[in-house]
Amino acid sequence: MRLAPHDRELARQEWAEMAHRLARAAGIEVPGKEQGARWIGVQAQPRRLDLIANLIHIDGTWHAPPGDITRRLADEARRIERDLHLAPPRSTPTSRPAARTAPRASAQLAAVLTQLADEHDGPLAAVRGLIEHTAHRTAHHPGAAGTAHSLLLLARRVHAVQEDLHRAAAGLAQPPVAVEPPAARRSAHRSP
Numbered sequence: 001m002r003l004a005p006h007d008r009e010l011a012r013q014e015w016a017e018m019a020h021r022l023a024r025a026a027g028i029e030v031p032g033k034e035q036g037a038r039w040i041g042v043q044a045q046p047r048r049l050d051l052i053a054n055l056i057h058i059d060g061t062w063h064a065p066p067g068d069i070t071r072r073l074a075d076e077a078r079r080i081e082r083d084l085h086l087a088p089p090r091s092t093p094t095s096r097p098a099a100r101t102a103p104r105a106s107a108q109l110a111a112v113l114t115q116l117a118d119e120h121d122g123p124l125a126a127v128r129g130l131i132e133h134t135a136h137r138t139a140h141h142p143g144a145a146g147t148a149h150s151l152l153l154l155a156r157r158v159h160a161v162q163e164d165l166h167r168a169a170a171g172l173a174q175p176p177v178a179v180e181p182p183a184a185r186r187s188a189h190r191s192p
Contacts, residue, residue: 001018001022001048001049001077001080002047002048002049003047003048003086004086004087006087007047007086007087008085008086009047010084014084015041015043015049016041018049018080018084019041019049019051021076021079021080022049022051022073022076022077022080023039023041023051023053024076025072025073025075025076026051026053026065026069026072026073027063027065027066027069027072028051028053028055028063028065037053037054037055037056037057037063038053038054038058039051039052039053039054040052042123042126042127042130044123044126044127044129044130045121045126050123050126051123052116052123052124052127106172106173107172107173109169109172110168110169110170110172110173111169113165113166113168113169113172114165114166114169114173116162116165117161117162117163117165117166117169119162122162124158124161124162124165125162127158128155128158128159128162131151131154131155131158132151132152132155134151135147135148135149135151135152135155136148138151
């Protein structure tokens with residue numbers, strides 16, 4: 001969630017409320033269910049909130065997001081804008097209505113992985129930046145060199161995860177290769 005440039009600054013409690021409301025709308029936080037998906041809200045950039053969720057529950061089962069998750073998140077975002085007195089997004093005359101057909105699951109997963117791994121605006125880049133910043137600040141404290149070194153190693157591991165996510169997204173985004181049946185190949189290679 002990003003605030004518009006003309007929106008007011010939000011208090012820490014308002015950001016926390018927004019995170020919980022979006023997590024509930026996405027179905028990753030279910031009130032009263034302690035064995036649900038684990039998630040965090042990261043605010044590494046001003047006026048922006050990213051939610052990161054582990055889609056494997058503590059009991060080992062996979063979280064299945066609701067089929068209408070996009071609509072539910074959009075509806076909750078509009079309610080948050082109204083409740084917190086934020087400006088709704090401006091529509092442009094060239095904007096088109098959303099497509100009626102859902103993209104393939106692999107394309108959706110590739111898009112999610114690409115967003116996670118984005119080096120400039122992705123939540124993992126924000127987390128990695130916070131770890132690196134903390135490592136550099138910790139390095140100046142007496143006796144904390146080991147901690148700073150451990151944090152830098154952790155930041156490198158997060159970067160490696162980002163690279164792995166980029167590779168996985170590229171693999172998911174590639175269209176399947178059409179294989180010609182053997183009979184069709186043989187008949188195409190015969191001369192008349």
